[in-house]
Amino acid sequence: MDIVDWINVIEQIKRFRPRIHISGGEPFVYSKIMDLVSHIRKNDLFLTITTNGTFLSEYAKDIMRLKVNRIHISIDGSEDVHDTIRGVKGTFNRIMKGLEKIRKLAKYARLPLIRINSMINFAQPTVMSEVIDIACHIDAHSIQFLHPMFANTQDIKSHRIFLKNYLHLNLNYWQNADISYKKPEDFKEAYNVVNNLKKERGILIDVFPSFNLKQLKAYYTGDENFYSIMHGACRAMWNTATIVPSGEVESCPDPAGQTERSIT
Numbered sequence: 001m002d003i004v005d006w007i008n009v010i011e012q013i014k015r016f017r018p019r020i021h022i023s024g025g026e027p028f029v030y031s032k033i034m035d036l037v038s039h040i041r042k043n044d045l046f047l048t049i050t051t052n053g054t055f056l057s058e059y060a061k062d063i064m065r066l067k068v069n070r071i072h073i074s075i076d077g078s079e080d081v082h083d084t085i086r087g088v089k090g091t092f093n094r095i096m097k098g099l100e101k102i103r104k105l106a107k108y109a110r111l112p113l114i115r116i117n118s119m120i121n122f123a124q125p126t127v128m129s130e131v132i133d134i135a136c137h138i139d140a141h142s143i144q145f146l147h148p149m150f151a152n153t154q155d156i157k158s159h160r161i162f163l164k165n166y167l168h169l170n171l172n173y174w175q176n177a178d179i180s181y182k183k184p185e186d187f188k189e190a191y192n193v194v195n196n197l198k199k200e201r202g203i204l205i206d207v208f209p210s211f212n213l214k215q216l217k218a219y220y221t222g223d224e225n226f227y228s229i230m231h232g233a234c235r236a237m238w239n240t241a242t243i244v245p246s247g248e249v250e251s252c253p254d255p256a257g258q259t260e261r262s263i264t
Helices: 003-016 033-042 056-065 079-086 091-105 125-137 153-166 187-197 213-221
Strands: 020-022 047-051 070-074 113-119 142-146 204-208 248-250
Touching (some): 020 033, 056 070, 070 091, 079 091, 113 125, 125 142, 125 187, 187 204
Parallel strands (some): 047 070, 142 204
16 A cells, blocks of 8 residues: 555544554565654554564664654574574674664653564573573563464464365465474473573563463474363454555454455
């Protein structure tokens, strides 16, 4: 959609006082991103931007000037680990340079709050401790460690089959999550690793989803009874809406019974 269309969306929804979350892809590659951010904040709407962090240095002054509420940044580990996973040398240093610029500009400011997003890494648990050290160094407000969206390649295939057979969808929002993660060899040890993360010093740490030991084992082993073990319900169908670049509105990326419509 053109920037005029995005601004029109904001005008239509602002009376509901929604919290707006811009993500991607990478939001800062959109040429009109600051026009959109400016309009959102001009209307005093809460704004979170999730970014890979490589454009923070370029946009730091605008982020501070417009008082973006939250910035979520993906960091996979130390410089070597992060750059290896991202496949681009220098990525980590670009993030650190941008964060340092924001930290200097925000010396006497309350916003933005910085959250670090990072994947659970059972293969190299020390990497997660490194992420915590990095977060503390850059004065991040919090960290969210995430279990993988799919624990194995079979789950991804099953998900796609479900979408096609029951929802008649050939597209998979999570297609870039097609990563096979190493299953923990010792689930009790893995569970303790996750719990110990929450005890680290001086920073708010969240793990999502929050599993007990039985749920953790069921998730990573593909237990067919997982959904009777893991209780709860997703509220996305009732309190969120995702607007994709084409203008289609989704209640959730891949929900059961999803309905779509265009806003253009």
